[in-house]
Amino acid sequence: MTVAPNEVQRAAAIDCGTNSIRLLIADIDDSGALTDVERMMTVVRLGEGVDTTGEFSSAALERTFAAVDDYAARIARHGAERVRFVATSASRDVSNREELLTGVTERLRAVAPDFAGPEVIDGNEEASLSFAGAAGVLDWEALLADRPDGKVLVVDLGGGSTEFVLGTAAGAEHSVSTNMGCVRFTERHLHSDPPEQAEIDAARAEVRRILDGLSLPLEETRAVVGVAGTVTTITAHALSLTEYDPARINGARLPVRAVIEAAEDLLHADRSTRAQLGFMHPGRVDVIGAGSLIWAAILEHLAETTDGAVASAVTSEHDILDGIALSVVGTQGTETAP
Numbered sequence: 001m002t003v004a005p006n007e008v009q010r011a012a013a014i015d016c017g018t019n020s021i022r023l024l025i026a027d028i029d030d031s032g033a034l035t036d037v038e039r040m041m042t043v044v045r046l047g048e049g050v051d052t053t054g055e056f057s058s059a060a061l062e063r064t065f066a067a068v069d070d071y072a073a074r075i076a077r078h079g080a081e082r083v084r085f086v087a088t089s090a091s092r093d094v095s096n097r098e099e100l101l102t103g104v105t106e107r108l109r110a111v112a113p114d115f116a117g118p119e120v121i122d123g124n125e126e127a128s129l130s131f132a133g134a135a136g137v138l139d140w141e142a143l144l145a146d147r148p149d150g151k152v153l154v155v156d157l158g159g160g161s162t163e164f165v166l167g168t169a170a171g172a173e174h175s176v177s178t179n180m181g182c183v184r185f186t187e188r189h190l191h192s193d194p195p196e197q198a199e200i201d202a203a204r205a206e207v208r209r210i211l212d213g214l215s216l217p218l219e220e221t222r223a224v225v226g227v228a229g230t231v232t233t234i235t236a237h238a239l240s241l242t243e244y245d246p247a248r249i250n251g252a253r254l255p256v257r258a259v260i261e262a263a264e265d266l267l268h269a270d271r272s273t274r275a276q277l278g279f280m281h282p283g284r285v286d287v288i289g290a291g292s293l294i295w296a297a298i299l300e301h302l303a304e305t306t307d308g309a310v311a312s313a314v315t316s317e318h319d320i321l322d323g324i325a326l327s328v329v330g331t332q333g334t335e336t337a338p
Helices: 058-078 097-109 123-135 182-188 197-212 229-238 256-268 271-275 288-305 320-328
Strands: 008-016 020-029 033-043 082-087 151-157 162-168 171-178 221-227 253-255 312-316 335-337
Touching: 008 058, 008 320, 020 058, 020 320, 033 058, 033 320, 058 097, 082 097, 082 320, 123 151, 123 162, 123 171, 123 221, 123 320, 151 229, 151 288, 182 197, 182 288, 197 288, 221 229, 221 288, 229 256, 229 288, 229 312, 253 256, 256 288, 256 312
Parallel strands: 008 082, 033 335, 151 221, 221 312
Antiparallel strands: 008 020, 020 033, 151 162, 162 171, 253 312
């Protein structure tokens, strides 16, 4: 559906990931300008145990359905005209996904009769939506001030997968999705509190193997933008925030070394120390160590691959959720208002 000239539509986007499920209700005009009505996140750990069992647990489904019930009520209250529900990594890996899809359909059609049903998207579409959500609000001129012909790498580090998208202001050019994420690698590698060095070494070795095998021309990267909860949490720590502040986190540009130091600090901290950090979401305490390890390794790899051209990292609060909302009304985002 394409928005008519000067028309504003209220859309609801739901991103159902491995660790969290998120809702964005927004007003979008025909230029692609997106204005938040409500944005929220609930940690449901849908992908708990999926890497081992290959299926959703009953408890994980119950937590997810409870969140969807809440989101459905909010969608009804705000009168969103169109709804899109997207499920990503964990939902791609399981044998009982129909239980999730059926439960979501029943709950959302109760408030949005025209709801087409939840979608389990592949890694390429996930990467494309992440790029659209982040790229639409980037200051491309400032980001590539010294290298106007350079390309930007958007990295969406999730619970079960990490997407890499390389492109320019004109759009994405190359993308790849990998099976590494903060929940998957916590369950696979980091079992001690704090993690033992042997566990860290094994996790880093797997991350390096994945990064070395990426089919992307990373040497063309001149700026990197990280999105999603792991990256924003590490950024909050690097900024020494005492509480989570989206206004300070969004658009923050920090030296790679400072981000890596913050990530290493979170990786080596024990659970009680992480839990006491004012910016730390309770649902991220158990998995931020693995997420930190992955983000630090990515930044180190980029610095090496680009021979130091990538010396800083930008954090964006706008990601796949924004991309989903924009796709609902068939627009390509150009700006986002808080």
